[in-house]
Amino acid sequence: MNLIGESAALATSFFFAITSIIFASTGRAVGSQTTNRIRLIFALIYLVILNIIFYREPLPFSAESPRWIWLSISGVIGLSLGDTFYFQSLISVGPRLGSLLLSLAPIFGSIIAWVFFSETLSALQITGIAIALAGIGWVVMSHEKPVNTPQGHTRSGVIFGILAGLCQAVGLVLSKQGMFGEFPAFKANVIRILAAGLFTWLWTLMEGKARTTISDISGKPNILGLIALGTLAGPVLGVSASLLAVQHAEIGVASTLMALPPVIVLPISYFVYKEKINWQAIAGTILAIAGVAILFLA
16 A cells, blocks of 8 residues: 555654754744744755755756746745744744644645635534634643743734644645646755745845844854754655645645644653643643544545
8 A cells, every 4th residue: 555645744743743842942042033034044955955966956947837836935925924923833832832723724724725726615524623623722721821921922822823824724735736747845845945035035134134133043053953953854854745745645634644743742742841731731632633634534
């Protein structure tokens, strides 16, 4: 049985769980914006090297224009805007709740497909949406705000997490359009990263924050190393694996398996970060993942 897509989707969850923990740490140290800008540079370097090794060209110059357009827009929305929201969510509410909110992406994806591509939702799928939203709401309400957390900090983190899930869903739909046929995942990913990097750094230059970004990481080799490691796990291996999963498995199965980071992060938050996790958080996480599974396996 060919399980390339399923295996890639499961690997995506592990990569994203790792990167959420790493970027939560770097984001608190130097800020989410600085983390996002620097990791895009690392990601582009990694992917150019991989494309040279595997395809003997740094960028897929032979790709058709429609691919470049769809994948570039996907990169700006999913990787530039979406990940900026995600990093800010990680800083505000931590990797456990932040990654759980990101699992809303498959639900948003189904709604987008329904609205723009006339894909109808069955009663069972609607039930799945309701269950997943109930589970996430349960976890949000049970989340205990750390001591000395500014007023509204958790609320803003939840909003950023929801926006991150929405952007990721839009990016996935657009990526699907740009990867028609058997277009390799590393080629698709380097186009997305290039577009996201150009957009992010042009915006940074317009705001006059390029020098500030560099000074934020100057003299902090440990933070720079963590960003490099998190970039390899997330934007490079994780995103490439997710694109491979969408190509070789039904999108419902792939999306369900890629929604597992909250489950993976839960024991890490407990054993490594000694984060207090009550039974409501565990039950809500299980309920949310069950809702996503019902939605896409219906």
